[in-house]
Amino acid sequence: MIDFELDDALSLIRETAREFAQAQLQPRAREFEAARSVAGDVQKRFRQIGLEAMELPERIGGAGLGALARALVLEELGAADAGAALALDPLGPALYPLLELAADDVLEPLVRPLLGRTGARAVLAWDGAEQVRIDDRHVSGQIAWVPADRIDLLVLLRPDGAWAIEEGIAREELRGAGLRAAGASCLRLDSAPVSYAWPDPAGARRALARARLYTAALTLGVMRASAEFSREYALNRVAFGRPIAHHQALAFLIADMAAAVDATRLLVWEAAWRLERGEDASEACATAFAETIEQAMFVTPNGIQILGGHGFMQDYPAEKYMREARTLGLMLGGIDAAREEAGRELARSERPLALVSAEA
Amino acid sequence: MDLSIDPETAQRIERLAQLGRSQLRPLGLEADLAGHPLPPDHALFKLLLQLGQGRTRWSPEAEKEPPHNVSPRAGTSRTTLCLVEELSYWDRGVAVAFPGPGLGEPPILSMGTPEQKRRFLGPFVHPDRPRWGSFAMTEPGAGSDVAGIRTTAHKDGQDWVLNGAKSFASNASRADWIVVFATVDPALGREGHRAFVVEQGTAGLGNFLIERKMGLKAYESTSFTLENCRVSGANLLGGEERYARRAGFRGAMRSFNATRPLVAAMAVGIGRAALDEALAFAREQDLLDDSRVRDRLEQIRRKLRAARLLCWRAAWLADCQRPNILEASMAKAVAPAVAFDAASLGMELLGEVGARGDHLLEKLFRDVKAMDIVEGTGQIQRIIMARRLVNLPSERGS
DSSP states (O other), X not given: OOBOOOOHHHHHHHHHHHHHIIIIIGGGHHHHHHHTSOOHHHHHHHHHTTOTTTTSOGGGTSOOOOHHHXXXXXXXXHHHHHHHHHHHOSSGGGHHHHHHHOOHHHHHHHHGGGTTOTTOOEEEEEOTTOOSEEETTEEEEEEEEESOSOOSEEEEEETTEEEEEOSOEEEEEOOOSSOGGGOOEEEEEEEEEEEEEEOOHHHXXXXXXXXXXXXXXXXXXXXXXXXXXXXXXXXXXXETTEEGGGXXXXXXXXXXXXXXXXXXXXXXXXXXXXHHTTOOOHHHHHHHHHHHHHHHHHHHHHHHHTTTHHHHSTTSSHHHHHHHHHHHXXXXXXXXXXXXXXXXXXXXXXXXXXXXXXXX | OBOOOOXXXXXXXXXXXXXXXXXXXXXXXXXXXXXXXXXXXXHHHHHHHHTXXXXXXXXXXXXXXXXXXXXXXXXXXXXXXXXXXXXXXXXXXXXXXXXXXXXXXXXXXXXXXXXXXXXXXXXXXXXXXXXXXXXXXXXXXXXXXXXXXXXXXXXXXXXXXXXXXXXXXXXXXXXXXXXXXXXXXXXXXGGGXXXXXXXXXXXXXXXXXXXXXXXXXXXXXXEEEEEEEEEEGGGBTTHHHHHHTTOHHHHHHHHHHHHHHHHHHHHHHHHHHHHHHHHHHHHHTTXXXXXXXXXXXXXXXXXXXXXXXXXXXXXXXXXXXXXXXXXXXXXXXXXXXXXXXXXXXXXXXXXXXXXXXXXXXXXXXXHHXXXXXXXXXXXXXXXXXXXXXHOOOOSSOO
């Protein structure tokens, strides 16, 4: 029966991630942003507390944790520094096509070398429109932006499958709109050799769903931080004789922002729960992604608005939250692609939200 | 973490769905066209009694057990929430007309003495006929601001004498009794409130007027007056001792808090009905090939799902006996607006068919608006949320 309790293991994982994120990432977010990378000592700590390979199966050196644990950790990391979260994660959402499509004897040699190496990155590139040309195990085309300054493994994901590319990637550094702590590059592939090809639309669809949930959970953290920071600011800033939070226009806005964060979190949890049960969770993940991005575009601009002029200045994190949220929402085809997927599924349903037993 | 519905609850939902399909929805449409509530002697109400509806949650046996002997994770609130959503999916108006102690039950349960529970809820244990209870807080001049009620209560010997006017009380004219809130001194604000169980037929209780509403016509929303209405001291909920401890108003507010997630779940039910109708119409008219139509339907489903999760969370907290004031208000603030959007989108897809006034979606569009008003408007919910989030001061200071 309906139960939102996180068991002790999940609570501990969330607490561990929160402590790390608030102590190691949050205070240094501007430093990481300027450096386009996360300091080595922080990365080492990230590894020590077991966050590096948490979703990797135990048989190949991971912790074998599920989607809900992952979502909880990503929310905490995103609330501190979403760019750093990507920089710290050597596998990131690029792991999902590998987990869904690669056999263990392929997965292990692809993944192992990335673990325990400071700065190593597997990067996921989503090519929803199938603009990259793939012929005879070579890939050519351009990827306008990835949040990385270094690419050890490129996983190209498309509706019709996934491709692993390790060589022949020309990289041009970009300034980046957000997530700068992870870096920002344009990629050019000129007959880059394909290490592995997985032409499997069903597996690609599952990988996309998990990548969407990853992005949603990270964005959820950003919007939570934005709502929380602006709420605290509004309690301290006085205008017209009282804290601005006590003017009803802002009090109501703060209430709506809190509701947006909570509602989004519940959709993220629902999608994770469906994934862990082994359900076809593509629609649930697309829905969670769409709602997160939509609500993040409500919360984070208002997180600036509440600060007024200070919100626009880089002395406060409010402006960074909005840039990070907007940038995260551009990944994986953005909100439109997610809504398209969920909408097509809806068009096939009869009673889409009927209350039925889990066994039905 | 679990979002499944247990098989037993699912079975109960399925039984309600059968009742809803065969009875509630057709009767709701019928009452809507007729423009007046289902009469108290309607065959549906007798059928409902046979199906085990119309009863109280209270039982004489439960009274003997210590109050905290209930399992905190028993799932009562969550089960009720699911059932209420399903009922409202079929027809929220007919659901409110269901016999039973209704909104009068929570204040009796939370404030009543054992004797009062036996006396007023006892007849609802195995009701011999459809019986109703009612609840009257709202007045012509006091809605959301419940502290502003002006119905007075004066002690006269062992009795109390009530004077005033009440508005929009569900099922009041057919009720065996009405829980009436009155004040012993308007200057005291909340501290001056008292709750009385006023029995039907009491001299001075009268002028019942069944209001004409925009929607939800299947049940009666009734105004009435109290003119030198004399009730026994035994009808003061909790007795004088309770108020000597100044627990009066807090008790009344507890009953509100318990119902907010339920009302939010009703909104989800209506919104879900609107989504299903809109989807069916769009399919019939071949509109689903249009990505703009799909997008808008997708957004409604997404928001309804989020609203439902907010309701579930608030009910789960209640089942765990954890504070849920913020979460209950959040659900109540969010769900009705989403449900309204669902019905409004449905009308838009219907186009001029919606303007004809004879489609279920048109009825849902009128019905659903009430959900953002009853049990605290959306604005009141935001005030309550803001009190929790930013210590928003009370206008009247409490």
